[in-house]
Amino acid sequence: MMKKIAVLTSGGDAPAMNAAIRAITLSCNYHQLQCVGFYHGYNGLIDDQYVEMEHFDVNPTLQQGGTILKSARCQAMLTSEGVIQACNTLRKHEIDALIVIGGDGSLRGLQAIKQHWEKQVIGLPGTIDNDLSGTDCTIGFxxxxxxxxxxxxxxxxxxxxxxxxxxxxxxxxxxxxxxxxxxxxxxxxxxxxxxxxxxxxxxxxxxxxxxxxxxxxxxxxxxxxxxxxxxxxxxxxxxxxxxxxxxxxxxxxxxxxxxxxGGSPVPEDRNLGTELGLAAVDAIITGQDNVMIGREAGKVIATPLEQVINTAKPVSAHWVNAHQQQLTHYLK
Missing domain, CATH: 3.40.50.460 (Phosphofructokinase domain)
Known part of the structure; x- marks a missing residue:
């Protein structure tokens, strides 16, 4: 039976979220999987704002900022009732795997869904803040x-x-x-x-x-x-x-x-969003679950969601020292 993969974007929008959505949709089409989306992040999942995704929906979106699936912050996902309703929507549409593109709060929401839903969940790092471990750069940074x-x-x-x-x-x-x-x-x-x-x-x-x-x-x-x-x-x-x-x-x-x-994503982000979107579908096909897909040292990796959420990602001491050396010039 054909797998049905759902995707949504959550939290603050980040340039090249559309590149990831596009890659997921086209990869599903290539592997003969059904791809669907939910508008407005977890709010749309709770309220069942369901849409089928086809290649013609995403082809002209690489250069667009924002997210064609819209986004939102969802207070209901902080309650067990909201999480359970989100899971009920997934079961209603017989979803086999859920991909969420977002930042720290979005991945926490995905982890909460996993506690009440038996199917696969995959996170993608979509935030301009670059504050997620498990990837050198986040989509949009x-x-x-x-x-x-x-x-x-x-x-x-x-x-x-x-x-x-x-x-x-x-x-x-x-x-x-x-x-x-x-x-x-x-x-x-x-x-x-x-x-x-x-x-x-x-x-x-x-x-x-x-x-x-x-x-x-x-x-x-x-x-x-x-x-x-x-x-x-x-x-x-x-x-x-x-x-x-x-x-x-x-x-x-x-x-x-x-x-x-806002604004059109730079090539680095378009390529990163595309690479991680393709890798997310590959991860589902190979049975991976409860992980975030990122890229470190030029290689695509999968990191457990719990590890991503609970591991800090500070600015490297190299960058801090580089600035301090410049500032010292003015303090002599």
Whole structure:
């Protein structure tokens, strides 16, 4: 009997989710498997927003941002009633395997489904935050870094023209991968992220920044501070006010926000989404279950969901040290 594979996207959207959906659909078609989708993430699974997926639905989607299956965050999946209703929908449609593309919360939801549903579950890492273990890069991360880098390059132009100080806040939830990759790529004078800052050091950090800013302004240059979101007490505005109060330094704030989640995915993400989507179907055919498919050191791997969820993925010490060596120049 033909296997029926379902796919949904959950949580924050990430560029190249569509590439993964496309690869799953086309691979199912190649292997003569039936592919179906559920709109609006786990909400659509609970509410039975079911759609059959065909190759003509996904062929022109590689270059599109967002997700053609839509996405959402689902509070009902935090309750046993919501999880059981999701499983009932899967049984109603005689689904043999479920693929979920999303981040940490989405994979937790998939793990909850596995506790009440006897069929195969496969996760794919779809988040711009790059905070999932079991893969070097998550689907969407490369595009988010590229988008933020291009934006900050433009900010640098006007900062140089006016010799101004800019505080640029980037996304990443509780991870510094975007902050460090973008900060180093743009030559930011300061990167403030989870790996090199804690709230109890705010006063010390402001003093450090003021010293670096003073030295940089003597060379008639701009000064860029890349700040990870959800980190500084009171946010970017509070940092700006501290610089003004303690050092009479004026600065401008630019919060990049959701532009980092949108836009056409870069080739790296399109290829990663395609590779992992194909591998997800292969994993189902070979009987794998309760795993996330990722890529490490150039190889596709499968990691147990529990391990992915419970293993932290900090920014490498190499990146943190690379920035510190640059910052030290301004503190001498």
């Amino acid at each position: 490369a595009t988010a870094v590229t988008t933020a880098t291009h934006a900050i390059d433009k900010i640098r132009d006007t900062a140089n023209a006016f010799e101004r100080i800019f505080i640029v806040e980037v996304m990443g939830r509780h991870s510094g991968h975007i902050a460090f990759n973008v900060g180093i790529a743009t030559g930011a004078e300061a990167i403030i992220s989870f790996e090199n800052f804690s709230a109890d050091r705010a006063l010390q950090k402001v003093t450090e920044l003021l010293k670096a800013i003073d030295k940089q302004q003597h060379t008639h240059g701009s000064f860029l501070i890349v700040l990870a979101e959800n980190l500084w007490p009171g946010g970017a505005q509070a940092l700006k006010e501290s610089l003004t109060e303690q050092g009479k330094v004026d600065s401008a704030i630019c919060i990049l926000g959701h532009i980092q989640r």
